Amino acid sequence: MALSKPYLDVPGTTIFDADQSRKGYHLNQFCMSLMKAENRARFKADERAYLDEWPMTEEQKLAVLARDLNWCMRLGGNIYFLAKIGATDGLSFQQMAGSMTGMTEAQYRDMMIKGGRSIEGNRVVGEDGDAQAHRQPQGRA
């Protein structure tokens, strides 16, 4: 019997569960390696060569090179691990989070200052909130 996953109908959200973790193991461990300054330097010097040292899928490597965090998450990435790429690039967590929303950095910051994204319409897939796929330029999460 399949495990119950009651969180699959939360819009714009990928829950990092055991299946995602299995898919993303090498992607996330690559991210973890960026905790060391010498690895950050090697990665920045030749990103493709550094990624090729890891048994990641080609698509995972392309998603990292594109810095598309939504794509990385679909392939098993977890945001706390992916954040190491952002730190390597000198980005703040807010810049990283904002990059997944289809907003500019300034738009996202303003939304947070005004109290954040509203829960209304964003609880369940199929409502009409601003995190729903039909209102997102990048489509589904």
Place this chain on the structure above:
Amino acid sequence: MARITASVYTSHVPAIGAAIDHGKTAEPYWVPLFKGYEFSKQWMKDNRPDVILLVYNDHATAFSLEMIPTFAIGCAAEFRPADEGYGARPVPTVIGHPELASHIAQSVIQDDFDLTIVNKMDVDHGLTVPLSLMCGQPPATDFRWPCPVIPFAVNVVQYPVPSGRRCFMLGQAIRRAVESYDEPLSVQIWGTGGMSHQLQGPRAGLINAEWDNRFLDRLIADPEGLSKVPHIEYVREAGSEGIELVMWLIARGAMADVAGGAKPTVRHRFFHVPASNTAVGHLILENNA
């Protein structure tokens, strides 16, 4: 015997640490947030415990995907602030309390909670930001935290995290463990993380202040009922990372009223939006037993 004198609850947003470390606390963006902790810093000076048991989560810092302990207790003599990719925070090394930590581990494991014992671990912003908020930045002439700290890490990174119910019961086991320690230590237990926030996907930036404030109300008055809230409600209502709030139930479960004692006194309550991507909540509850 040792006793738990109070519990403290606070968010542990990394940007708060960065604001302190880079001298930005007087900027208009941050002023209201730090104002909410002025009372708390004075309270810490007036009520300095012998030990803090600090419940937090590691953010892919000490624990990668190689090992994911659900509950881990730090039994080392000291814990260094971690380099999370921006360089280590310029805060003191955390001094542990190996004797009490080992005692709690032995007691709680025999009470059916399978803790992972950790004797070597760096600690990230989940642990150091609450210390900075409550204690301020220690002066260079006396560069240390006010007391030993036992790190207690909870997995909230890979789903499923422990249930609220499990966390609440663990807090009760921790209280029993502390009270069976012979030395008359005063111990505070802190629950950290939350409140509503989502750091990933098109729904990033979600805040639900109404839900957060109801959580605070219930944490004070009806922790037993609150502990029965299922994971999916946290995820749906408070965001995928809002699920960190289950850790607050560990601290709350350790309070005397849960075991039939007197109700705690609410010494301080604070709520503010935003700190970076997150709603910040903060409570201080004093035991009256």
